[in-house]
């Protein structure tokens with residue numbers, strides 16, 4: 001039996017945990033009504049109906065979901081959508097549906113040095129034409145502060161396990177645009193799963209690196225390599241792939257909007273407060289802009305850059 005909305009028992013004035021449960025349901029787009037538990041009588045009525053007397057408590061009809069942690073789990077497992085019809089958690093971009101959760105492979109999270117073609121910190125990565133001074137100045141221009149760096153470390157904890165989902169969502173979006181498909185597929189646009197599978201662990205790893213890596217010479221070198229791998233200098237080379245060999249810079253830049261805006265739902269997926277999500281999202285935005293800006297050096301000469 002399904003219900004049209006959830007019920008959340010909350011205390012008045014709302015305690016922080018009550019607010020977080022409601023913020024989570026808001027972010028995920030679930031309809032709900034609240035019941036204020038203001039008096040002992042209210043608490044007794046709640047206990048009789050649910051068997052519980054402490055707030056917050058989320059229920060769906062006769063089913064007790066639980067507190068924040070259980071609600072997040074029920075969202076993840078699909079139980080909430082099963083109990084609620086017809087409803088679907090919202091996504092940041094209308095039309096860009098979040099895929100089912102696939103944990104990021106251990107190869108990516110724990111053994112990145114074993115990823116094929118992942119040359120970070122090795123002498124296979126080229127020497128970047130940029131200097132550490134260029135990097136420092138850019139860092140100041142995107143206004144990446146120490147607080148941002150701390151927020152990025154928090155973001156890494158939340159995003160690491162979702163990196164694979166994020167990259168799947170980017171690819172799903174690119175696949176919806178017929179003129180974009182030949183850059184990831186065969187040149188005629190037909191699927192090229194081998195290329196996708198070979199390049200995916202490196203892309204997944206980038207999400208973690210973007211939140212955790214020090215901005216040093218190794219960083220500069222590998223970012224230049226990523227830039228080159230989007231251009232005719234090196235695209236398709238690492239995976240020996242049959243695909244178009246250059247991604248126009250305009251698409252690289254324009255797609256940054258998708259990478260940035262869609263990150264918000266993933267940052268919010270583990271129950272962080274709205275304020276903390278804001279902080280992490282802002283820091284992630286700056287990090288992505290810094291990366292993509294550095295990648296553009298592979299497209300243009302020193303004078304234009």
Ligand code: HEM
Pocket residue numbers: 117118174180183184199202203206226229230234235236237238239241247251252253255256257259292
């Ligand atoms: C902000 C936008 C983008 C980001 C953050 C991004 C990120 C990345 C990363 C991290 C990699 C792996 C690099 C490596 O370590 O080897 C990669 C590779 C790749 N990206 Fe992007 N990318 C972006 C835009 C695009 C666009 C618009 C396309 C167009 C379809 C695209 C297609 C590819 C392909 C085909 C590869 C494999 C390149 C190769 O042959 O080595 N990317 N991207």
